[in-house]
Amino acid sequence: MADIQKALVVGGGIGGLTAAIALRGIGVDVDLVEKNPRWDVYGVGIIQPPNALRALDALGLAEACVAAGHPILGGRNHLADGTVVANDDYPPVDPRFPPMNGLTRPALHEILKSRLRDEGVAVRLGEVVSQLTQRTDGVTVAFSDGTTEDYDLVIGADGLYSQTRTMLFGDELRPRYTGQTAWRYNAPRIDGLDRIHIYIGGEGGTAGLVPLSDSLMYVLYITKWPQDRLKIPAEELPALMRSRLEIFGGEIADVREQITDPEGVVFRPVDNILVPRPWYRGRVLLIGDAAHGTSPHAGQGAAQAVEDALVLTQELEGGGGIDAVLERFMDRRFERCKAVVELSASIGAWEQNPDPSIDPNDIRHELIALCAQPV
Ligand SMILES: Cc1cc2nc3c(=O)[nH]c(=O)nc-3n(C[C@H](O)[C@H](O)[C@H](O)COP(=O)(O)OP(=O)(O)OC[C@H]3O[C@@H](n4cnc5c(N)ncnc54)[C@H](O)[C@@H]3O)c2cc1C
Structure with a gap:
């Protein structure tokens, strides 16, 4: 296990919450800072494809999600007038779970927050990071309430419009419409x-x-x-x-x-973004939408954020210095997330300029199959 005892997670969305839970699972002390004082999410839903359920299961969270949601057995495509043109069955990847699960975002948020509370993660609500000072053996973080704290690792999970990303890489790396x-x-x-x-x-x-x-x-x-x-x-x-x-x-x-x-x-x-590798500087790493925000055409954004959380802790457990850990993390994450962002974008591009020689459903299937591969 790499020598990481205390970590800060910036952002209490799906990526940040699962990262904090995963880090607690390997014995790391975790603080989480969330900008939104109400810490709520909007009410619509989220699709959890098989790889999301697999990663959530590794964190002990999939059963609660399935219990709170509704099974999704496949897809049915229609022409605009309602004529059915294709019926897909998604094969179940794990016999304990449906092929995919749909649930409301607030239900998922409550499942993750409740587990976070059980894990004893300290949450700073309504605050942001105002400065990150990297040292060779850690990061000193100044918060907007004027306090400072030292951490061994900082994880920027503050979403598509990430402030942590701007602090690390400057203002040029912005999501694209x-x-x-x-x-x-x-x-x-x-x-x-x-x-x-x-x-x-x-x-x-x-x-x-x-x-x-x-x-x-x-x-x-x-x-x-x-x-x-x-x-x-x-x-x-x-x-x-x-x-x-x-x-x-x-x-x-x-x-x-x-x-x-x-x-x-x-x-x-x-909007979407793919931050070129590496997604870290020193001991500050971006995960989730902050690093690879995708368009929603294959329902993979949150799934990839949860995989980030899981892979990070697996690589921390693998041991070695922080540079080696984060490079291994990048080796496992970059190409996969790049494919998700690019293939999802190609479905969006097709929708804007439909080319009859291409079936966007084939691209969606390619992506689902790719993401079903072990991470
Ligand atoms: C239309 C649409 C449909 C989608 N459908 C799906 C789907 O079905 N399945 C799927 O897997 N994905 C889907 N996604 C993608 C998914 O919502 C995101 O990929 C996922 O929410 C990313 O999680 P995250 O934790 O990285 O970021 P977020 O969920 O955006 O969370 C970021 C958190 O950080 C907080 N924050 C922001 N700035 C700061 C700061 N400076 N300091 C502290 N906290 C901060 C925010 O308040 C928030 O709580 C969809 C996206 C869209 C746009």
Whole structure:
């Protein structure tokens, strides 16, 4: 085991929470600093593909996720009018779990936070890191409340717009707008929905339904969108989302009129980033979206963040100096995350300029198969 006794995790999202839990699991003292004083997450859902369940299982978290969620047995693709064109069965990777799991983000957040509390991680809420001073044997961290603390390792898990990334690598490394926006809305689950239903609307965008629990699903819509129209008043969002979904028939037409609550529409630009390797400087490492924020086309962003957390602790357990540990981490993570970011982006590019000679579902399958490989 590498000589890491005390670590700071910056950011209490999926990557930061699982990193803190994983580090506690190998006996490291962990503090976590989270900027958002409410430490809440928005209400829509998350798809957990097999590799997410496998990594969560290694941390003892998969069973709770599956219990709180809804099985996803495969995918069903439709033309915009609702005609079914393909039905995929995702093979179960572990007989204890469904092939994929859908659950709400707040449910996942509660599972992770509750385990964090059990592990005795000290949480600094409503604070940020104001300065990182690297020493050969550690990092001195100054916090926004004016206090300082020494750590052996700092993990920047502060998301796509990471401040830790800027502190390490400067302002040039920023997420890029991919040209699409994502729209999500929770609705009562339609009877029998146990797959991800995708509706391909060509240049009009792609819509989908994802089961999240026995009673809940979310409606997903992803579309080409001008960069100068990213600020939309909340009260306009439901009508705008409904009108964009008018090109779709089938189940999407059935649920469309339920989109009425301005607070319920989660509208986001789809940005991505791949930080060139290495994702660390000295004893400060980026994980999750801070290092490899992906577009959501294969539901892999959070899955990769959890894998980062797991691989980091496995490599710490493997021993050696911190440089060797972090290089081994990069060897196992970089190409895999690069493939996720790039293949997901290629699905988004296809959606913006559909090429009939390419089936984006093939790219999605390639990515699912790649991520099912051991990490
Ligand atoms: C439309 C859409 C759909 C998606 N669907 C899926 C899916 O189905 N499956 C999947 O696996 N992934 C999905 N993702 C991706 C997934 O949400 C992210 O990859 C995942 O949340 C990344 O986790 P993270 O911990 O790195 O970052 P985040 O979840 O963004 O967490 C970062 C945390 O850091 C905190 N923070 C920010 N700045 C600071 C600071 N300076 N100091 C301290 N704290 C800070 C934030 O408040 C937050 O709590 C989707 C993404 C989008 C946009």
